[in-house]
Amino acid sequence: MKNKSLLPKINLEKEKNKIVNFIKKTLSEQKIQNVVIGMSGGIDSTLSLYLLKEVVPLKNITVTHLYYAEPQFANVKKLLTNLNFPEKNIHLISIKKSVDITSQTLSIDSSNKDRLRKGNLSARMRMIALFDLAKVNKALVLGTENKSENLLGYFTRFGDQASDIEPIEHLYKTQVFELAKYMGIPPDIINQPPSAGLWKNQTDEIELGFTYEEADQVLYLFLEKNMTMNEIEKNRFKNAEKIIKRYEQNKFKHETPYTL
Numbered sequence: 430m431k432n433k434s435l436l437p438k439i440n441l442e443k444e445k446n447k448i449v450n451f452i453k454k455t456l457s458e459q460k461i462q463n464v465v466i467g468m469s470g471g472i473d474s475t476l477s478l479y480l481l482k483e484v485v486p487l488k489n490i491t492v493t494h495l496y497y498a499e500p501q502f503a504n505v506k507k508l509l510t511n512l513n514f515p516e517k518n519i520h521l522i523s524i525k526k527s528v529d530i531t532s533q534t535l536s537i538d539s540s541n542k543d544r545l546r547k548g549n550l551s552a553r554m555r556m557i558a559l560f561d562l563a564k565v566n567k568a569l570v571l572g573t574e575n576k577s578e579n580l581l582g583y584f585t586r587f588g589d590q591a592s593d594i595e596p597i598e599h600l601y602k603t604q605v606f607e608l609a610k611y612m613g614i615p616p617d618i619i620n621q622p623p624s625a626g627l628w629k630n631q632t633d634e635i636e637l638g639f640t641y642e643e644a645d646q647v648l649y650l651f652l653e654k655n656m657t658m659n660e661i662e663k664n665r666f667k668n669a670e671k672i673i674k675r676y677e678q679n680k681f682k683h684e685t686p687y688t689l
Contacts, residue, residue, distance in 0.1 A: 434603060434642070434645075434646060435646045435649065435650065435664070436603065436604070436645060436646060439600075439604055441608055441611040444600075444604075445480065445608065445612065448480050448596050449480060449483045451596065452480065452481060452483075452484045452596055453484045455569075456485070456569070459569065461567065462485070462489050463485075463489045463490075463491070463566045463567055463569070464481060464490050464491070464568050464569055464570075464594075465490075465491045465493065465559055465562045465563045465566060465569070465570050465571065466478055466481065466491070466492055466493075466570075466573070467493055467573070468492050468493065468494050468505045469494070470502065470503075470504045470618065470621075471621065472609050472614065472619055472621075473573040473575055473597065474573040475508065475609065475614050476573075476605055476608060476609045476614060477573040477597060478490070478492070479613075479614060480596050480597070480612075481571055481596070482512070487513070487515060487518070488518065490514075490518060491568060492505075492518060493519075493520040493522055493558065493559065494519075494520070494521050494522070495522050495524050495554070495555040496521075496522075496523060497523070497528060498525070500521055500523075504615075504621075506519075507615075508618070520562065522558055524551060524554040524558065528547065528550055528551050528554050531550060531554070532547055535550075552584075552585035552588030552589045553588040555588065556587060559591075569593035569594055570591070570593045571592065572590075572591075572592025572593075572594065572595040572596075572598070573592075573595075573597065574589070574590060574592075575597050575598065575600055575601065575602050575604075576599055576600055576601045576602075577601050577603075577641055577645055577648065578633075580676055581637065581672070581675050581676060581679060582682045582683075583633065583637065583679075584682070590682075601645040601648070601649070602641035602644075602645060603642055604645075606619065622634065638668070638671060639668040639671060639672055643666055643667075643668055646664075647661055647666050647668070647673065648672065650664070651669075651673055651676070652676075658670060658673060661673075
């Protein structure tokens with residue numbers, strides 16, 4: 430879709446300052462100086478790191494790239510080198526052995542039939558590694574989820590959704606792109622297809638069946654402007670029903686655990 434976005438424009442300088450102050454305030458209140466962040470090499474984690482380094486000295490940030498098959502680390506390594514990031518604070522960790530052993534134990538099929546189960550397991554293994562590093566470094570885990578992923582339920586509970594602080598969860602994915610460009614994130618990171626990296630050639634938009642550009646506008650109209658499905662479809666959003674259905678089906682992820 431190339432139409433003008435219906436999302437309201439954000440003031441990028443104010444948005445940056447708001448997030449930076451939020452990170453600063455949270456760390457101060459928790460009396461913690463160190464932060465651990467998982468870097469996929471994508472736009473969300475890179476933007477989160479750029480915002481974090483406005484507040485926290487690089488020596489207090491631990492970056493880890495957690496991969497299953499092969500590391501997708503070239504962009505991350507180049508970025509960290511350009512930032513003069515301390516080598517001792519960079520961890521490249523394979524989760525393959527732990528995922529494969531646990532998959533065997535749980536009888537998770539290695540074929541496409543159980544691909545989603547294995548993807549969820551991989552996301553949870555990443556969470557274990559991140560929180561272990563946080564324990565070792567007396568740090569908080571910085572999450573990298575955006576609003577689009579959150580509303581669509583496009584995350585693994587107790588996996589990539591687990592964190593101590595979420596700096597960009599209030600921004601739709603298309604707004605993440607805007608802020609990333611504003612903050613000077615390299616084009617090779619901005620332009621690569623969004624992916625959770627849970628299996629080979631996996632991309633968000635192929636898996637979802639619609640683009641973030643369309644999803645963001647549909648979710649905004651449905652949730653913030655209280656428009657009906659018919660009204661939204663009149664704006665020529667052909668996947669409106671699919672997007673809203675996914676939102677409705679995944680609301681439970683925000684409601685659990687159920688308690689008395």
